[in-house]
Amino acid sequence: MKFVLVIPDGMGDRPVKALGGKTPLEVARTPNMDFFASHGVVGLTNNIPKGFIPGTDIGSMSVFGYDPRRYFTGRGPLEATVHGLKLGSRDLAFRCNLVTLEKGKLKDFSADHVTLKEAGTLVSDFDRLARKIFPGSVRFYPGKGTGYRHLLIVKNVPTALSSIKCTPPHDIMGQPYEKYLPKGNASALLNSLMAFSRAFLAGHPINRARIKKGLGPANSIWLWGQGFGPDLPSYKKRFGFRGGVITAVDLLKGIAMHAGLDVIRVPGVTGYFDTNYTGKAEYAARSLKRHDFVAVHIESTDEAGHIGDPKLKVKAIEDVDRFVLGTLRKRLAKTGPYKILLLPDHFTCVETRTHSSDPVPFLAYSSEREREGPKKFSERTAKASGVVVKEGHRLMGLLAGGKLV
Numbered sequence: 001m002k003f004v005l006v007i008p009d010g011m012g013d014r015p016v017k018a019l020g021g022k023t024p025l026e027v028a029r030t031p032n033m034d035f036f037a038s039h040g041v042v043g044l045t046n047n048i049p050k051g052f053i054p055g056t057d058i059g060s061m062s063v064f065g066y067d068p069r070r071y072f073t074g075r076g077p078l079e080a081t082v083h084g085l086k087l088g089s090r091d092l093a094f095r096c097n098l099v100t101l102e103k104g105k106l107k108d109f110s111a112d113h114v115t116l117k118e119a120g121t122l123v124s125d126f127d128r129l130a131r132k133i134f135p136g137s138v139r140f141y142p143g144k145g146t147g148y149r150h151l152l153i154v155k156n157v158p159t160a161l162s163s164i165k166c167t168p169p170h171d172i173m174g175q176p177y178e179k180y181l182p183k184g185n186a187s188a189l190l191n192s193l194m195a196f197s198r199a200f201l202a203g204h205p206i207n208r209a210r211i212k213k214g215l216g217p218a219n220s221i222w223l224w225g226q227g228f229g230p231d232l233p234s235y236k237k238r239f240g241f242r243g244g245v246i247t248a249v250d251l252l253k254g255i256a257m258h259a260g261l262d263v264i265r266v267p268g269v270t271g272y273f274d275t276n277y278t279g280k281a282e283y284a285a286r287s288l289k290r291h292d293f294v295a296v297h298i299e300s301t302d303e304a305g306h307i308g309d310p311k312l313k314v315k316a317i318e319d320v321d322r323f324v325l326g327t328l329r330k331r332l333a334k335t336g337p338y339k340i341l342l343l344p345d346h347f348t349c350v351e352t353r354t355h356s357s358d359p360v361p362f363l364a365y366s367s368e369r370e371r372e373g374p375k376k377f378s379e380r381t382a383k384a385s386g387v388v389v390k391e392g393h394r395l396m397g398l399l400a401g402g403k404l405v
Helices: 031-038 055-062 075-082 114-135 159-163 187-202 206-210 235-239 249-257 278-286 300-307 310-332 381-382 392-400
Strands: 004-008 041-045 092-102 105-108 138-143 149-154 222-229 244-246 293-298 339-341 347-351 354-356 360-366
Touching: 004 055, 004 310, 004 392, 031 105, 031 360, 041 293, 041 381, 055 249, 055 392, 075 092, 075 149, 075 222, 075 249, 092 114, 114 138, 114 187, 114 206, 149 222, 187 222, 235 392, 244 249, 244 278, 249 293, 278 293, 278 310, 293 310, 300 310, 300 347, 310 339, 339 392, 360 381, 360 392
Parallel strands: 004 293, 004 339, 244 293
Antiparallel strands: 041 360, 092 105, 092 149, 092 222, 138 149, 339 360, 347 354
C-alpha cells in the first residue's frame, strides 16, 4: 500500500460575494477531487489549535501529523535546516521577508515577487552592513528557492528575545505597518535592524531599477516566525513510512528534513502560478517505487487568496485538480493499491486576503476500499458529511492505521 498526501495550501475559503455566495472550491471544476470524494470519505478537521495564529507553519505541522502544541518552536528554525544551518541551543532563527512599504502601509509581503537574483544581492549587501553594526550577533542568509523569503540568525540570544511578539507580514497587507513592528522587552534589536534596512534598501540600485520598470521595490525587511531548533520524531518511527516531500517552500522542506523524509527536487517548481504542476505529480508517482509515502505541496492556491482574486483562486484550484490530481490518478492506478489524503493546511480567504482558523475540508480515498461519498468536494459537502476529526494532526495516523479509509 502506497500513501499520498496532497496539500493545496490555503485552498479552503469562505463564501465570496463575487462568486455568488459560493467558495472558490465550489465554483471550480474539479472532476478528480470529486471522483476521490465520491468514492471516499470527506469531512472537516481543525489544523490550527486554539491560541495559535493561523499559518502554513502551524497548519503544516498538523497536516504532517505533528501536534503543534507539542512540537512547533517557530518557522525560522525549520527553514534554517534547509540552508544547512545548525543552530546552537541559544541561537534564534527568524524568517526575514523582503517587503514593499508605501505611504506608511505594508503594500506587499512579497515585494512584488522580487526575483531570487535581485533578492540575493539585496540581502547579501544588507548583511554586510548589519554585521558591522552588530558584530558577532546577527547574520542574514539569502533564500534559496524564492525571492522574498530569507533568514536571520541571532546568536546567543537573551532569554527575553525568545518571547518577543512578531506579526506575519501577509496578515497586514494594506495596513499601517508601524503598529505591527516587533514588540516586547527585547524588541529594540529587531526594530533597529528593520529601520536600518528601510534606510539602506530605499536607495539601492536594484530598487531604483525596479521602480523604473513599474515594479514594487523591496524596500524593507520584515522579521517574524522566530524560534529555536525543533525535535521531531521521524516518520519511520511514527508511521513506519519511508517517504519524501515535493514543495517549493522552505518551511515544508524543513519539516520534511526534521521528520527524516527526503526532499524530492522537481525542475520548474516555483511556488507560484507558473509552477510545474504536472512535474510534481510525475515525480511523486515515480518516487513511490522506492518510498512508501510522498507528500505534494502546492502553494498557488494560497498565493491567489493573498492576492484577493477569486477567479485566480478558482483557476489555481482547477490547475491542482487537472495537473496534480489528474496525473496522480492515472499514474497511481498502474502502481498498485494506494491511499490518498487531500488536506489543506488552513483557509486563505480572498475577501480578507489572509489566513483564518476555520475547520478545513479533507478527503481520504483508498483504492482497495471504495465508499459512497458526495458527488462534489467542497467546504459545504465536507460539513454536511457529519465527519469531524477534532484535531488535524491525528488524520495521518488514522490513514496509516486503516481507521479513516
